[in-house]
Each structure stands twice: as structure tokens, then as C-alpha cells.
Amino acid sequence: MAIRAAKLSRLQVAFPSCSAEDLSRDLTRDFLREGWLWKSGPSVSDTPRRRWFSLDHRRLMYLEHPLDPYPKGEIFIGNQGDGYSVSEGVPAGVKVPGLGFSLRTPQRLFALASPSEEDRTEWIAVLRSVMERPLSLQDHSGQYHWDTGLH
Numbered sequence: 208m209a210i211r212a213a214k215l216s217r218l219q220v221a222f223p224s225c226s227a228e229d230l231s232r233d234l235t236r237d238f239l240r241e242g243w244l245w246k247s248g249p250s251v252s253d254t255p256r257r258r259w260f261s262l263d264h265r266r267l268m269y270l271e272h273p274l275d276p277y278p279k280g281e282i283f284i285g286n287q288g289d290g291y292s293v294s295e296g297v298p299a300g301v302k303v304p305g306l307g308f309s310l311r312t313p314q315r316l317f318a319l320a321s322p323s324e325e326d327r328t329e330w331i332a333v334l335r336s337v338m339e340r341p342l343s344l345q346d347h348s349g350q351y352h353w354d355t356g357l358h
Contacts, residue, residue, distance in 0.1 A: 212274045231273060238263050240333045241273075242326060247318040251300040255320065265337055265346055267310075282310065282317065285346075287338040289313065293331050310334065 211231075218230040239262040245255040246269060258269040258279065265285070268278035285291040290313040297307035297318040305320035306327045321327040 209276045212276060215274055227274075239337070240330060242330075243322065244269075244330070245303045245305055245320040247297070247301055247303055249315060251298070255303045255318075260319075262333060262337070265342075267334075282312065284334060284337045285312070286340070286342050287335075289342075291338045293334040293338070295327070295331065 215227060215230055218225075219227065222230060241259070241261045243257060244260045246258050246260075247253050247255045258271065259273045259275075261268045261270070261278075262284070265283060267282040267284055269280050269282075270278050290311070292311045293308060294311075295306075295308050297303055297309055297320070298316065301307070301318045303318055303320035305322050306324055307318060307320045308327055308331055310317040310319060319330075321330055
């Protein structure tokens with residue numbers, strides 16, 4: 208992310224009349240999927256927040272802004288046989304703007320929402336494809352780090 212932020216800074220100097228949003232489209236994208244989603248906290252009463260999500264291999268990171276150097280949080284995406292799943296809709300009582308979907312890990316259920324049906328379908332498809340892949344030894348060592356909150 209820091210490299211992308213530096214590239215954006217150079218583009219802003221070279222093209223001062225262009226907006227940061229327009230210039231950020233020209234930056235290198237090395238993620239399986241990225242985009243804006245609404246995320247609700249663990250409690251039904253939590254207010255949904257708009258966050259930028261980036262899926263990097265098995266690491267789903269969320270940030271306040273697309274070019275923030277560090278994520279606000281990370282969610283490890285494990286194998287479906289280990290209790291990981293994704294489905295349309297959110298639990299009863301959870302209010303999210305947009306079209307909701309749920310991401311379940313063994314530790315928590317995440318209520319997310321996308322701005323469009325197409326976007327939600329693409330997020331669910333890519334998350335399912337990651338969950339269908341077997342975990343490597345490197346994935347297992349990373350899972351411990353993420354699940355303990357040491358990010």
C-alpha cells in the first residue's frame with residue numbers, strides 16, 4: 208500500500224488537474240479483489256462503516272481509504288472445511304446499507320454489504336474460490352498470527 212501511495216503522489220505531481228480517484232485507477236493492482244463495502248461490527252447495534260476491502264491471497268484487509276498504508280483490520284479466509292463460509296444476506300436485526308452478505312469464520316460472523324448485485328456476486332464468488340483451495344503450510348502459520356489479533 209505504501210508503494211501505491213508513493214506512485215499516486217508522483218501521478219498527482221505529473222497530473223495536478225486529475226482527481227486522486229481518477230489517478231488511483233492507473234495504479235498497479237495485485238489483489239484478487241478490491242472495492243468499497245459496508246462492514247458492521249460484531250454487535251447488532253453497531254453502526255455500519257464504509258471501508259475499502261482488499262483480498263490478498265487469504266488475507267481480507269479493510270482500510271478507511273484505498274491508499275492507507277496499514278489496514279484497520281484483517282480477516283483470515285480459511286478453508287470451507289474448517290468453518291469458513293460466505294452467503295447472501297445478513298443476520299436478522301443487522302442493518303447494512305446496500306446488498307448484504309455474511310462472511311463466517313470460526314471466530315466471528317461478519318456482516319458486509321456491497322453497492323450493487325453484481326459487486327456482491329463477484330465478492331461472494333472470489334471468497335468462495337479462496338475457501339475451496341486447500342491451505343498450505345504458510346497459510347497455517349499466517350492463520351495463527353491473524354486469529355490472535357497480532358496484526
